[in-house]
Amino acid sequence: MKLKIAFFVILSVLSTLTTVSATPSSKDRPITHITLRTESEGDRRYFVGVGGTIDGKVNPRLFVKAWDVVEITLINNDGLKHHIGLPDFFITSHEVVEKGAKTTVTFVPFKDGGFPYNCILENHKEMGMKGELIILHK
Numbered sequence: 265m266k267l268k269i270a271f272f273v274i275l276s277v278l279s280t281l282t283t284v285s286a287t288p289s290s291k292d293r294p295i296t297h298i299t300l301r302t303e304s305e306g307d308r309r310y311f312v313g314v315g316g317t318i319d320g321k322v323n324p325r326l327f328v329k330a331w332d333v334v335e336i337t338l339i340n341n342d343g344l345k346h347h348i349g350l351p352d353f354f355i356t357s358h359e360v361v362e363k364g365a366k367t368t369v370t371f372v373p374f375k376d377g378g379f380p381y382n383c384i385l386e387n388h389k390e391m392g393m394k395g396e397l398i399i400l401h402k
Contacts, residue, residue, distance in 0.1 A: 295333045298326055300348065301341040302360070302383075302393075309383060309393040311348075314339065323395035326381070330373055330402045336381075337368045349384040350397060356384060373399045 299314040303322075310322050318324035328334045338348045340360035348369065349356045357367040382394035 293333055294329070295335060296328045297335050297337070298328075299337045299339065300324075301339040302344065302346045304342040304344055307391055309344075309346075309388045309391040311338075311381075311383075311393060311395055312341075323392070325395065326397045327400060328373060328397065329400050330376055332402070333370065333372055335368055335370045337366055340365045345385055346388065346393070347384045348381060350379060350381050351384075352379040359385075373397070375399065376401045 298318070300311040301314055303310050303312050311324070313319055313321040313324040318326070326336070336348060336357075338346065338357055338360060340346060340363055343363040345359055345361050347357050347359055348367070350369070350371070353371060353373070355369050355371055357369045360367050376399050379397045379399065380394060381397050382389040
């Protein structure tokens with residue numbers, strides 16, 4: 265019985281760590297909006313930037329500032345299941361299944377450097393669905 269309780273406690277803690285969300289603490293806090301769409305060609309899977317300096321770029325490097333609020337929206341453009349994950353921050357989006365479906369992750373990056381982002385489903389990362397989030401010192 266104690267083993268079952270411990271299992272459910274651990275499972276509950278892990279499930280709360282998989283999706284992280286933050287909101288601005290004040291109206292003056294900068295928010296960086298990034299939009300990516302999913303694409304696939306044969307065995308290749310990848311992200312494509314939408315708008316701004318990343319528009320049309322495959323698996324773009326995403327530049328943000330530490331301590332700013334960051335919103336990354338993922339749009340399903342190929343009708344396959346996808347997520348976006350930032351493993352170094354324990355962030356995983358909700359799954360987008362149907363073409364046109366969207367999901368958004370909101371977080372505040374707290375450390376400088378380069379960190380991977382990728383699709384966490386099946387072997388999509390290995391099929392090319394990965395990029396780098398560059399966090400600049402504020």
